[in-house]
Amino acid sequence: xxxxxxxxxxxxxxxxxxxxxxxxxxxxxxxxxxxxxxxxxxxxxxxxxxxxxxxxxxxxxxxxxxxxxxxxxxxxxxxxxxxxxxxxxxxxxxxxxxxxxxxxxxxxxxxxxxxxxxxxxxxxxxxxxxxxxxxxxxxxxxxxxxxxxxxxxxxxxxxxxxxxxxxxxxxxxxxxxxxxxxxxxxxxxxxxxxxxxxxxxxxxxxxxxxxxxxxxxxxxxxxxxxxxxxxxxxxxxxxxxxxxxxxxxxxxxxxxxxxxxxxxxxxxxxxxxxxxxxxxxxxxxxxxxxxxxxxxxxxxxxxxxxxxxxxxxxxxxxxxxxxxxxxxx
Amino acid sequence: xxxxxxxxxxxxxxxxxxxxxxxxxxxxxxxxxxxxxxxxxxxxxxxxxxxxxxxxxxxxxxxxxxxxxxxxxxxxxxxxxxxxxxxxxxxxxxxxxxxxxxxxxxxxxxxxxxxxxxxxxxxxxxxxxxxxxxxxxxxxxxxxxxxxxxxxxxxxxxxxxxxxxxxxxxxxxxxxxxxxxxxxxxxxxxxxxxxxxxxxxxxxxxxxxxxxxxxxxxxxxxxxxxxxxxxxxxxxxxxxxxxxxxxxxxxxxxxxxxxxxxxxxxxxxxxxxxxxxxxxxxxxxxxxxxxxxxxxxxxxxxxxxxxxxxxxxxxxxxxxxxxxxxxxxxxxxxxxxxxxxxxxxxxxxxxxxxxxxxxxxxxxxxxxxxxxxxxxxxxxxxxxxxxxxxxxxxxxxxxxxxxxxxxxxxxxxxxxxxxxxxxxxxxxxxxxxxxxxxxxxxxxxxxxxxxxxxxxxxxxxxxxxxxxxxxxxxxxxxxxxxxxxxxxxxxxxxxxxxxxxxxxxxxxxxxxxxxxxxxxxxxxxxxxxxxxxxxxxxxxx
Numbered sequence: 001x002x003x004x005x006x007x008x009x010x011x012x013x014x015x016x017x018x019x020x021x022x023x024x025x026x027x028x029x030x031x032x033x034x035x036x037x038x039x040x041x042x043x044x045x046x047x048x049x050x051x052x053x054x055x056x057x058x059x060x061x062x063x064x065x066x067x068x069x070x071x072x073x074x075x076x077x078x079x080x081x082x083x084x085x086x087x088x089x090x091x092x093x094x095x096x097x098x099x100x101x102x103x104x105x106x107x108x109x110x111x112x113x114x115x116x117x118x119x120x121x122x123x124x125x126x127x128x129x130x131x132x133x134x135x136x137x138x139x140x141x142x143x144x145x146x147x148x149x150x151x152x153x154x155x156x157x158x159x160x161x162x163x164x165x166x167x168x169x170x171x172x173x174x175x176x177x178x179x180x181x182x183x184x185x186x187x188x189x190x191x192x193x194x195x196x197x198x199x200x201x202x203x204x205x206x207x208x209x210x211x212x213x214x215x216x217x218x219x220x221x222x223x224x225x226x227x228x229x230x231x232x233x234x235x236x237x238x239x240x241x242x243x244x245x246x247x248x249x250x251x252x253x254x255x256x257x258x259x260x261x262x263x264x265x266x267x268x269x270x271x272x273x274x275x276x277x278x279x280x281x282x283x284x285x286x287x288x289x290x291x292x293x294x295x296x297x298x299x300x301x302x303x304x305x306x307x308x309x310x311x312x313x314x315x316x317x318x319x320x321x322x323x324x325x326x327x328x329x
Numbered sequence: 330x331x332x333x334x335x336x337x338x339x340x341x342x343x344x345x346x347x348x349x350x351x352x353x354x355x356x357x358x359x360x361x362x363x364x365x366x367x368x369x370x371x372x373x374x375x376x377x378x379x380x381x382x383x384x385x386x387x388x389x390x391x392x393x394x395x396x397x398x399x400x401x402x403x404x405x406x407x408x409x410x411x412x413x414x415x416x417x418x419x420x421x422x423x424x425x426x427x428x429x430x431x432x433x434x435x436x437x438x439x440x441x442x443x444x445x446x447x448x449x450x451x452x453x454x455x456x457x458x459x460x461x462x463x464x465x466x467x468x469x470x471x472x473x474x475x476x477x478x479x480x481x482x483x484x485x486x487x488x489x490x491x492x493x494x495x496x497x498x499x500x501x502x503x504x505x506x507x508x509x510x511x512x513x514x515x516x517x518x519x520x521x522x523x524x525x526x527x528x529x530x531x532x533x534x535x536x537x538x539x540x541x542x543x544x545x546x547x548x549x550x551x552x553x554x555x556x557x558x559x560x561x562x563x564x565x566x567x568x569x570x571x572x573x574x575x576x577x578x579x580x581x582x583x584x585x586x587x588x589x590x591x592x593x594x595x596x597x598x599x600x601x602x603x604x605x606x607x608x609x610x611x612x613x614x615x616x617x618x619x620x621x622x623x624x625x626x627x628x629x630x631x632x633x634x635x636x637x638x639x640x641x642x643x644x645x646x647x648x649x650x651x652x653x654x655x656x657x658x659x660x661x662x663x664x665x666x667x668x669x670x671x672x673x674x675x676x677x678x679x680x681x682x683x684x685x686x687x688x689x690x691x692x693x694x695x696x697x698x699x700x701x702x703x704x705x706x707x708x709x710x711x712x713x714x715x716x717x718x719x720x721x722x723x724x725x726x727x728x729x730x731x732x733x734x735x736x737x738x739x740x741x742x743x744x745x746x747x748x749x750x751x752x753x754x755x756x757x758x759x760x761x762x763x764x765x766x767x768x769x770x771x772x773x774x775x776x777x778x779x780x781x782x783x784x785x786x787x788x789x790x791x792x793x794x795x796x797x798x799x800x801x802x803x804x805x806x807x808x809x810x811x812x813x814x815x816x817x818x819x820x821x822x823x824x825x826x827x828x829x830x831x832x833x834x835x836x837x838x839x840x841x842x843x844x845x846x847x848x849x850x851x852x853x854x855x856x857x858x859x860x861x862x863x864x865x866x867x868x869x870x
Contacts, residue, residue, distance in 0.1 A: 033751070034752070085538075154591075158598055168584065274587070286587075291754075
């Protein structure tokens with residue numbers, strides 16, 4: 001199968017997945033209790049006004065008509081209108097998307113910086129204290145719930161030691177960059193860094209543990225292959241063998257996992273954002289869910305689903321380039 | 330106040346919008362008690378407060394998600410926006426309004442009141458405040474044809490319209506008692522510049538909506554200099570052309586933090602100076618910190634269990650009274666709320682006009698409860714089966730309060746009571762579904778008596794045009810209607826007290842408690858928490 005055909009198939013599979021997400025979310029909305037008119041009209045008991053609102057929102061239509069209208073809006077790029085915030089869902093999603101991406105990318109960087117060296121050390125010093133330590137650390141990292149870790153970090157490092165802010169985000173990353181470029185001062189960027197470190201560590205812990213274990217097992221597999229013995233026989237230094245040849249081959253599946261996990265991190269940031277009051281999509285999702293603001297809930301879920309599908313297709317393409325056999329599987 | 334009032338009043342007009350629903354029923358803000366003419370700590374009209382700080386940060390559990398001051402009726406929103414869109418009156422809960430931007434008012438003899446406003450009030454973006462602005466603002470609030478469809482209309486039930494006579498004179502028309510009208514217009518007038526709204530304001534479908542400081546233009550002592558809704562943060566600075574005393578705080582910041590523990594952490598880490606809704610469990614931590622203290626007051630927010638009397642078994646007065654005897658509201662306060670709360674005896678809290686001081690809470694008496702249930706026709710062999718539906722996350726420990734109340738009722742041998750914990754909007758819908766709705770006839774809800782008058786605390790639930798009627802009773806309804814057209818304030822107050830007594834006897838609700846407002850703040854800030862949950866910087870020292 002050609003790469004183009006392979007990607008086209010993946011694209012249509014992705015569309016089908018998104019349609020499924022839209023349909024399930026719409027179904028949940030239809031089944032959920034709560035009248036959206038209450039969000040807008042609130043304490044206005046006048047029935048004529050309430051009926052007018054219902055009509056304006058199209059809520060007086062049969063459910064299938066509402067569903068088709070919603071699909072039609074999506075095809076034109078509109079995610080709908082927030083009952084509570086009185087603005088387009090697109091604007092809300094865009095407004096909060098950057099913060100979630102910042103957090104997901106920062107968590108990924110935390111994971112890479114910690115996990116890969118740790119995995120290498122663990123593999124090359126197998127069954128030694130360093131390996132046991134790394135393995136135990138991974139186990140703890142995988143087992144630790146995000147919300148608990150976040151609260152502990154706040155309690156110990158922010159509230160207790162005063163090293164970091166307890167929550168929130170004072171400046172956005174792009175504002176920090178703009179400030180650096182226009183004024184030459186890195187203070188805003190450093191401020192952003194102070195705010196993101198704890199949530200990034202919280203969100204990245206599970207991921208760090210996962211990548212550590214993947215690196216370790218991949219590296220052990222790779223070290224057992226004949227070409228390693230051959231390069232050793234040639235007299236190449238161990239460091240060169242491990243880091244130029246073995247690690248590079250080990251990283252191929254890890255890159256795939258990194259890509260896939262980036263989408264997972266975006267979706268999984270909900271709890272971390274709530275704990276740290278990080279103004280991303282996750283926090284907005286929770287707030288909207290509490291308020292019964294379904295258009296925003298649907299919009300955020302759909303947006304994350306799209307991100308997932310796009311990242312998946314991208315990773316598939318990358319993997320197909322690296323290993324053409326994948327296209328035939 | 331002066332003048333006589335019209336003899337005939339259209340009851341329907343009065344009741345058309347008076348009453349309410351629940352969706353966003355936070356206590357709305359009342360104007361602060363500055364400049365009421367008393368020789369207290371207040372420094373007079375339009376003062377900016379005595380607190381001197383470079384920067385003051387206030388963190389609330391809710392942050393406004395709309396920029397339109399005429400939209401929503403949520404207390405924390407008013408706390409932010411009242412510093413920008415100042416109230417036109419100073420209102421002490423339960424008392425009549427006092428002059429602020431409105432200097433004086435005279436009632437006519439035909440259901441009208443003439444307001445005279447100051448002539449030196451300007452908006453932050455330069456426009457002069459004129460009577461037309463206030464008329465425009467009021468019409469915007471009460472006219473369902475004009476966006477936003479604002480639930481603030483619920484607090485303006487008797488106000489029919491407004492017309493500017495000249496630049497500083499405005500005539501409001503109302504139906505019903507002048508006292509009721511005053512409680513309403515005293516609480517709900519915060520002027521918008523008509524000129525700005527029609528030409529410069531960022532709007533979406535007629536609703537002010539923007540993501541920067543240009544979306545705000547009030548006459549208050551603070552003007553918005555930075556607004557970041559994505560980060561739940563709004564920064565204000567003193568308005569140099571404010572008509573009153575310019576505040577001495579250089580920067581006022583409001584932030585939103587939904588996590589209860591997060592707010593406490595922020596306070597203890599010196600990231601904020603004042604937080605709201607401290608949970609009882611966190612009080613000790615704040616007090617032990619040494620840098621912060623707790624400020625608390627019993628609020629005007631009632632927590633209670635409505636029983637829809639068009640649905641069995643709640644159609645029996647004996648059964649409803651039995652539920653009140655079965656529930657030990659003091660135990661709930663002591664054990665579920667760590668002592669933070671006050672047992673309710675009637676539909677409205679102390680301090681509200683019409684509160685009856687002679688009434689006591691129902692005592693906890695399981696034997697009496699069992700006997701009354703028996704009278705209602707239910708026995709141990711054939712028990713009443715009911716479900717209490719309670720929200721989670723809306724009120725202080727609400728789900729636990731619901732569970733405990735249901736458990737206490739379930740101890741009766743002739744009643745089986747389950748509990749169902751649901752999102753708040755389910756309860757909100759139940760409140761609006763009518764007194765004969767069988768789906769959720771028994772639930773937990775809270776109600777803030779926004780206007781400071783008992784009418785607002787009862788009409789919504791006890792009148793057929795109330796919007797959230799859960800109790801259908803001709804006698805109670807007609808007694809309430811009579812209070813709405815009584816012109817003499819003293820007589821009207823006595824009538825409202827009688828209505829409260831009648832309501833206690835008829836037991837439309839299980840009366841639980843008045844919710845405590847618990848704040849954490851820097852040790853060195855002097856501030857007395859208000860019963861109406863309002864937070865005004867100008868009241869801090």
